[in-house]
Amino acid sequence: MSIGLNKKNIGLMLLGIIFLLFAIMVNAALNGVTLDTPQSNENISGTYTLSATVTGNADNVTFYWSNDTGTTWYLIGTNNTAGSYFTYSMDTSAIGDDTGLYFNATAMNDTTIVSSTNTGITVDNTPPLISPTTPSDGENISGTVWINATWSDETSGVETARYIWSNSTWAGNWISLNGTNDTAELKDGDYNITYNATDYLGNSNTTYITVSVDNTKPTIDLVYPPPGSSLTGSVEIMGVASDASPEAISSNDTRFTWNNTYNDWGFTNNTPLTDGYYVLNISANDSAGNENFTISTFTLDNMPPSVVIIYPQNITYPSNITLINTSITDSTGVDKVLAEVDDSSNITLVFDGSFYINNTINLGEGTHRIRIYANDTLSNMNSTEEVYFTVDNAPPYIEYMPPTPGNETNISGAKTINVSSPDSDLDTIIIYVDSVQVQSCPTSPCEYSWDTTGYSDGLHNFTATANDTVGNINSSLSVRTVTVDNTPPDIIPITPAEGEILKGTIDVSAVWSDDATQVGVSRFRWMNTTDTGTWANLNGTLDTTLLNDGSYNINFWANDSAGNINQTNVSITVDNTLPxxxxxxxxxxxxxxxxxxxxxxxxxxxxxxxxxxxxxxxxxxxxxxxxxxxxxxxxxxx
Structure with a gap:
């Protein structure tokens, strides 16, 4: 508390001066005084002892202080014990914290007054400020931690800043701030960290925080799936963890979501996963920063096995099928392979070291279908691969079709040889005449227009063969032998004679022949410019009375069995009228x-x-x- 120059203080000063004058008169000479404490630029605080030494003797020494470089002095107190060394105890808090203060000691006797002043003195009774920064109050900590704080003292400055560990049964040593501390040297548990800052005047400030030391890692165990498992569908990973100060479970793969449960933790994939091998690092953290982890390894397989049907293929085979051969692959392993045959039976395919086969099957003539069913060890199934094929171990059926000439027939002119085969796998039909190939057809029917006029009259033959796409050949079609006759038969009228005048019933006769074949039909008919009679077989008669008198032709006609025709006319006159x-x-x-x-x-x-x-x-x-x-x-x- 400062002391001002009010009336009371002035009175005290006057009283002191009177005592001083009295002392001067009574005592010996006073030559000087030195203010020993506080020294110039000294820092003081608390209850402080002022001291002064006089040269000679003084009746008393009075101590003053000033905060305006000596313009105004404030009384601290007087030591009235005469002598040469004087002290006075003061409570510096009455002045208040301040810097640049002047302190004065004035010595008096009955004749003399002397004084001494020291400057730049600081009064500091306020402890430093100290504020912990790390760790936080109530924090769980582990390992090496920073023990940090901020501190300040505006008046005299901070001399020491330190901290100390302690709990209910133990206290450590003071350690300077700021620095690190390895908590591994401490047992797990609750501790106080006490922070202390002391200024150069000994003012001290202490604060503390409470922390929990936890250097024990969480326990974490994988429950499902077992390491190295093969999985399908949505992936779920489960496990257990425990810790005194649990915080979180995390995964190194953001495609998995934590269920926010620590002790019975779980992860499910939140994003579709591609098939493949996965390694997940599952970490358990506690609030002290301790971490432990477990590894989950698995293979994801949502793809069915790959199926390639090697044999049979979508073609026609010339012999029975006695083998099914497939290539089946899968990343997690093939479990079972079946072949569905003709929608009626299922047979098992076994692994021979390279392929999945069945060699007990025997599929004969006809069209067949095989569908493969392949499961992997995760029950992914592929049933999309199938094959259609035909077993054709019989030669193509082949036959003559109309208007092909018959066997042992007589033919002439252009004739059509028509050969047909209903075989679905037909490759080629070949027609031969007199053992010479004359026609080749890739489809059925196969026709050949045979111009017999290029062949000599007489016996000739033709046949045909057929082969299918798998090499079956039918050459058993009968050879047909025919007589080629392109020469018409001869026919020679006998009666009536050319130009003859006739009446009544007359004979009509002729002779005929054919060198190659035989005459098939021989006939005649009458005709004139306006009318024609009907055919009648040779030899025969003609009743001319049925005709009008006049000129007629008798048409003689013959054909052979090859269809060749010859005809000739005889002109006659019919006259059945009497003159x-x-x-x-x-x-x-x-x-x-x-x-x-x-x-x-x-x-x-x-x-x-x-x-x-x-x-x-x-x-x-x-x-x-x-x-x-x-x-x-x-x-x-x-």
Missing amino acids: QVIINSPQNNSVVQASSVLLNASIVETNPDTLWWQLDSNGTNITGCTSCNSYETTIPLS
């Missing part, structure tokens, strides 16, 4: 009185032949004319 005779002289019932008589007659006839006279009933004929229409002659009368 009309007109006797011009003598007249009927006339009387002739002469030695001769004129005979004159004419006929009406298209085809006159003979005109003659017959006299009396005795049948005497008188020759007339031929191929004439009239005749006149004179005969004598007897």
Whole structure:
């Protein structure tokens, strides 16, 4: 507390001066005084003893202080014990913290007053400020930690800053701040860390924090899946952990999410995972920073086995199938392979060291289907691979089709050889004539137009073969032998003769022949410019009375068994009308009185032949004319 120059203080000073004058008068001479403490630039605090030494004797010494470089002095107190060394105990807190203070000692006797002043003195009764920074109050710590704090003292400065460990049964040694401390040297448990800062005047400030030392790692164990497991579907990893100050469980793979449970922890994948081998580091941390970990290794396999059907393939085979051969691979291992055959039976394929096979099967003629079912050890199944194939160990069926000439037939001109095969795997049909290939067809039917006119009349043959895509050949088709005849038969009319005039029923006859084959049909018919009769077989007759008189052709026609035709005509005249005779002289019932008589007659006839006279009933004929229409002659009368 400062002392000001009020009326009370002035009175005290006057009183001191009176005592001083009194002392001067009573005592010996006073030559000087020295303020021993505090020294200039000294720092003081608390209860402090002021001291002064006088030269000579003084009745008393009075101590003052000033905070304005001596302009105003404040009384501290007076030691009235006469002598040469004076002290006075003061409570510096009455002044308050301050710097640059002046302190004064004034000595008096009855005749003399002397004084001494020291400067730059600091009064400091406030302890330093100290604030712990690390660790935090209540923190769990482990290993080597920083023990840090901040401190300050505005007046005299901090001389020492330190800390000490302690608990209810033990205390360590003071250690300077700031620094590190290996907590491994301590037993796990609760501790106080006491922080202390002392300034140069001995003012001290102490504070503490409570921490828990925990150098024991958490325990962590993997429960599922066992190390090296093979997994499918969504992955779940489970385990247990424990610690006195548990904090968190974490994974080095962000695709897995923690279930936020420490003791019974678990992780599930939050992002789709690709198949492969995984190594997860699962860490358990406590609040002291201790960490322990476990490793989870597994293979993820969501893919079914890879299936390649090596045999049989999607083709046609010429012999029975007695083997199924497949290549099956899987990252986690193949468990079972089945072959479904023709939708009716399942057979097991076994591993022979390289492939999965079955060699007990025997699939014969026909179309077949095999589907493979392959499971891996995680029950992933592939059932997508299948094969369709045909066993064809019989040669293609082959046959002649119309209008192919028959065996031992007679043919002529262009003939079609038509060969057919219904085989679904047909490759080629080949047609041969007289053992020479004349046609090749990749499909059925196979046709060949055989121009027999390029071959000699007589016996010839043809056949065909067929082979399929797997090499089966059918060459058993019968060879057909035919007679080629491109020459028409000969036909020669016998009756009637060319130009003959006929009446009534006449004979129509001819002779015919064929060198290569035989005549099949021989016939005739009449025809004129306006009409045609029906065919009649040779040899035969023709009733001309059924015809009008006139000119006709008799058409003779013959064919052979090869279909060759020959025909010829004979021209005839049909005349079934009697000639009309007109006797011009003598007249009927006339009387002739002469030695001769004129005979004159004419006929009406298209085809006159003979005109003659017959006299009396005795049948005497008188020759007339031929191929004439009239005749006149004179005969004598007897």
